Amino acid sequence: MSNAPFADRLKNMSGNVIREILKLIQQPDMISFGGGMPSADAFPMAEVKEIMAEITSTLDTSILQYSSSEGYVPLREFLCHWLKKKGINVTLDEVLIISGSQQGIDLTAKAFLNVSDKVIVENPTYLAALQIFKTYEAQFAIAQVDEEGININSLKEALEKDTDRNKLIYLVPTFQNPTGLTMSKERRQQVMELVKNYDITVVEDDPYGSLNYTDEEIPALKAFDKTGQVIYLGSFSKIISPGLRVGYVVASKEIINKLVIGKQATDVHTSNLSQVIVYEFCKRGLLEPHIDKIRVAYKEKRDLMLKYMTEYFPKEINWTIPAGGLFIWAELPAGVSSVDLLKEAIKEKVAFIPGNSFFASGGGENTMRLNFSNASHEEIKVGIEKLGRVVSKFLEVK
Amino acid sequence: MSNAPFADRLKNMSGNVIREILKLIQQPDMISFGGGMPSADAFPMAEVKEIMAEITSTLDTSILQYSSSEGYVPLREFLCHWLKKKGINVTLDEVLIISGSQQGIDLTAKAFLNVSDKVIVENPTYLAALQIFKTYEAQFAIAQVDEEGININSLKEALEKDTDRNKLIYLVPTFQNPTGLTMSKERRQQVMELVKNYDITVVEDDPYGSLNYTDEEIPALKAFDKTGQVIYLGSFSKIISPGLRVGYVVASKEIINKLVIGKQATDVHTSNLSQVIVYEFCKRGLLEPHIDKIRVAYKEKRDLMLKYMTEYFPKEINWTIPAGGLFIWAELPAGVSSVDLLKEAIKEKVAFIPGNSFFASGGGENTMRLNFSNASHEEIKVGIEKLGRVVSKFLEVK
Numbered sequence: 001m002s003n004a005p006f007a008d009r010l011k012n013m014s015g016n017v018i019r020e021i022l023k024l025i026q027q028p029d030m031i032s033f034g035g036g037m038p039s040a041d042a043f044p045m046a047e048v049k050e051i052m053a054e055i056t057s058t059l060d061t062s063i064l065q066y067s068s069s070e071g072y073v074p075l076r077e078f079l080c081h082w083l084k085k086k087g088i089n090v091t092l093d094e095v096l097i098i099s100g101s102q103q104g105i106d107l108t109a110k111a112f113l114n115v116s117d118k119v120i121v122e123n124p125t126y127l128a129a130l131q132i133f134k135t136y137e138a139q140f141a142i143a144q145v146d147e148e149g150i151n152i153n154s155l156k157e158a159l160e161k162d163t164d165r166n167k168l169i170y171l172v173p174t175f176q177n178p179t180g181l182t183m184s185k186e187r188r189q190q191v192m193e194l195v196k197n198y199d200i201t202v203v204e205d206d207p208y209g210s211l212n213y214t215d216e217e218i219p220a221l222k223a224f225d226k227t228g229q230v231i232y233l234g235s236f237s238k239i240i241s242p243g244l245r246v247g248y249v250v251a252s253k254e255i256i257n258k259l260v261i262g263k264q265a266t267d268v269h270t271s272n273l274s275q276v277i278v279y280e281f282c283k284r285g286l287l288e289p290h291i292d293k294i295r296v297a298y299k300e301k302r303d304l305m306l307k308y309m310t311e312y313f314p315k316e317i318n319w320t321i322p323a324g325g326l327f328i329w330a331e332l333p334a335g336v337s338s339v340d341l342l343k344e345a346i347k348e349k350v351a352f353i354p355g356n357s358f359f360a361s362g363g364g365e366n367t368m369r370l371n372f373s374n375a376s377h378e379e380i381k382v383g384i385e386k387l388g389r390v391v392s393k394f395l396e397v398k
Numbered sequence: 399m400s401n402a403p404f405a406d407r408l409k410n411m412s413g414n415v416i417r418e419i420l421k422l423i424q425q426p427d428m429i430s431f432g433g434g435m436p437s438a439d440a441f442p443m444a445e446v447k448e449i450m451a452e453i454t455s456t457l458d459t460s461i462l463q464y465s466s467s468e469g470y471v472p473l474r475e476f477l478c479h480w481l482k483k484k485g486i487n488v489t490l491d492e493v494l495i496i497s498g499s500q501q502g503i504d505l506t507a508k509a510f511l512n513v514s515d516k517v518i519v520e521n522p523t524y525l526a527a528l529q530i531f532k533t534y535e536a537q538f539a540i541a542q543v544d545e546e547g548i549n550i551n552s553l554k555e556a557l558e559k560d561t562d563r564n565k566l567i568y569l570v571p572t573f574q575n576p577t578g579l580t581m582s583k584e585r586r587q588q589v590m591e592l593v594k595n596y597d598i599t600v601v602e603d604d605p606y607g608s609l610n611y612t613d614e615e616i617p618a619l620k621a622f623d624k625t626g627q628v629i630y631l632g633s634f635s636k637i638i639s640p641g642l643r644v645g646y647v648v649a650s651k652e653i654i655n656k657l658v659i660g661k662q663a664t665d666v667h668t669s670n671l672s673q674v675i676v677y678e679f680c681k682r683g684l685l686e687p688h689i690d691k692i693r694v695a696y697k698e699k700r701d702l703m704l705k706y707m708t709e710y711f712p713k714e715i716n717w718t719i720p721a722g723g724l725f726i727w728a729e730l731p732a733g734v735s736s737v738d739l740l741k742e743a744i745k746e747k748v749a750f751i752p753g754n755s756f757f758a759s760g761g762g763e764n765t766m767r768l769n770f771s772n773a774s775h776e777e778i779k780v781g782i783e784k785l786g787r788v789v790s791k792f793l794e795v796k
Contacts, residue, residue, distance in 0.1 A: 006656055064642065099664075103664050267665065
C-alpha cells in the first residue's frame, strides 16, 4: 500500500501560500510586488566575493567539519556587541545562530507548544509564522492592533482567558509584516509591564528592524525585558543575504538550551561557510555602511511606490505609510476580494499577495500586501500604474 | 514571571547525548573514538578551495537571493543520475535537498507522527533519530536484529500489533550506526515484500552507504520499493563535508510535497552556497575518486583498530567487524557498565560512546561504540592500547 497516513498537523495544510503564488507568477514579464525579497542590486555582491576570495586562501579544514549547534563563536560575540544598539544587552550563552530567523519560530514552537496550546497573535500577522504554529497544532488567540501596535486591553483580555493554554505571544513589533506598522516605545514598555504578570513567553520577530527609513531609533521589545520572557529573533537575510540562511536567537540561557535541543535534532548546526562569510562581513565594518546604503535605496522605492499609488490608485483604497521594512498594506473597499483582484492583475502581468492569509481566524479578504524592495524603479512605476488600472476597472464592475 | 512552561515533548530530554559527551571530552590530549566525525585529512580541502576560487569569479546575485525550498535543480538532477548506482530510479520531483540528512528524519517525523504514534526501530539504532522521534512524542516498537539485518518475524510481529498507531519504520540498513552491520540483499527484498501489505512508511537512513570497504555493492532498500513506501535519506556529510550541511531525501512526489511544507516552515531552503559547492564538486567528477580515496583511508583505519583491539582487549569482549561506515560496536561482559568504564577511560585520556543511549527501551549498558574514522593511525594505536589497559583493569576490579 502506498496510502501514506500523514499526521493531523498537515490536514488542510498546503504549502506556504506566498511561495505557491510566487511559483505561479514566475514569468519573465511579470512585475511582482509579491515576495518579501531583497532587491538583487541591494546585495553586497562585490564585498561577498572579496571575502570569499580572501577566506579561500586561509580556510582550514574546520570549515568542512561538524561544528557546534550554538553557532560560530566570533559571530555570536559580534552580535552581543552589535545588539547593544537596539538596547539588547546579552552574553554569549544567550545567543544561538540559526539557519534564518524563521527557524527560530519553528524551534520556539517545538520547545513550547503542546497540541491545542494557544499563541496570541496580532491580526494580521506574518503568515509563515501562522503556518509554523499550525504544524504544531496550536490554536490562536487574536489581539487587536491600533496605530501604536498591539492593543494593551485586547492583549490583557487574551492573556486572562484560557490562561493555562496560553504559551506564546508572537509579535513583529517593528515595520511589521504585512502592515508595515511599528509599535511605539511606550507601547513596548506597557506590553512588557503587562506580560511579566503571566507565565508566557513573547516571541519578538525582528527581521526588518534595521531597515529604518526615519531618524528615530526604537529599542527592541527585548530591551525592556527584565524577566527573561522575550525570545528575540534576528536575521541577516534582509541586510546581507537570504540565500546564506543565517539568523539568530537571543533569549535566556534556559530557553536557548531548549532551542539547542531542537536545533541538534534538525540541521545539527548552520552551514559553517555561511556563518564565516556573515561574520567576516561584520568584522570588516561593512554591515553598518551597507545597511545605510540599502536604507537609502529602499526608502526611495517606498516613496516611489507611495507616490504612484497616490497617483494611480482609486480614492476608495487606503494604505499604510511604513516607516521601514519592505511592505505597504492596502485595503480595498469592504466586500471586494483581493484574491479575485489578483486573478485580473496577473492577466495584466502584475502581482501582489492577497491579505487574507495573514489573518489567523479569517477576514481581511479586501486587503493586499505590496512589496516595494524587489522591483526596480521602472517596474514600480509601470506596475503600480497597471495595478491602478486593474483596480479601477475591477471596482467599476463590482 | 520567567517560569517558562516548556512543551511536554521536552520533559526528561537533555541535549543529544553524544554532543554532550563530545563537549566533555574536548581536551587537546584526549584521544576520542566518540563522535561520528569524518577525519579532517579526509576532507577534499584543495578541491573545495579551487571550486570556491573559481565560482567566486562567476557567481551572480542569485546565490545571495532566496531560492526554492526543493533545492538547487542541477544538484537534484545530478542525484537522479548518481543514485542509479544504488538501484534508485527517480525523477526530479522525487528529490528534495535538505540541510543534512538528519533534517530528513525531522521533516519525516513532522509529516507523519501524531502524539503517541509508533515508530518501529532496530535495537540498537541511531540515537539522534530516537531523540527526534521523542520530540514528536512518538512511542517505539522494537524489532530484533540478527546477522542479516532486521528480523522479519520480529518486524511482522511489530507491524501486526497496534496497527493503527504504527506510522514509520526507521532503518539504517547499510553499515548501521551504531553496530556497523548491514542488511543482506535478500533481507531487503523480504522487508519490502512484507511492508507492502501495511499502511506504513519506511525511512531508510543511508549516510554511510558509500563508505564500503568491500567489493560487494548492495542496492538500497529503496531499490526494492515498488509501492512508494520508502523515504530514502542521503548525505554528503561523510563523503564531502558535514560542515556544509547538505543532504537529500528521495521519496514519492506525494511525500516530498508534505516534507516541503515542513522545510518551508523551518529553514525555507538550504544554503545556496553550500548547494553550489557540493554540485560543482559532483559535476567535476570529483565525487567518485574522492569516495574511493576515503574508502581506502577509512578501511586502513578500521583494520588498524580491529588489529589493536585483538591485540590489547581482554578476551571477554566481543565486537563487530563492519564492512563499511564509521563504527565498531563492542560488548563487555553482561553486568559491566560502559558508562562507568567511560569515566575511567576519560581519566586515561581516551573516550568512546557508551552504547545504552542507542537502545529505544533500555538495555545495552554493557555496550560501546568506537569510531575509527576521526583518529589518526598513531592515535588509534595509542588509544586502543590505553583503552585495553583500562578495560582489563576495570574487569579485574569487578
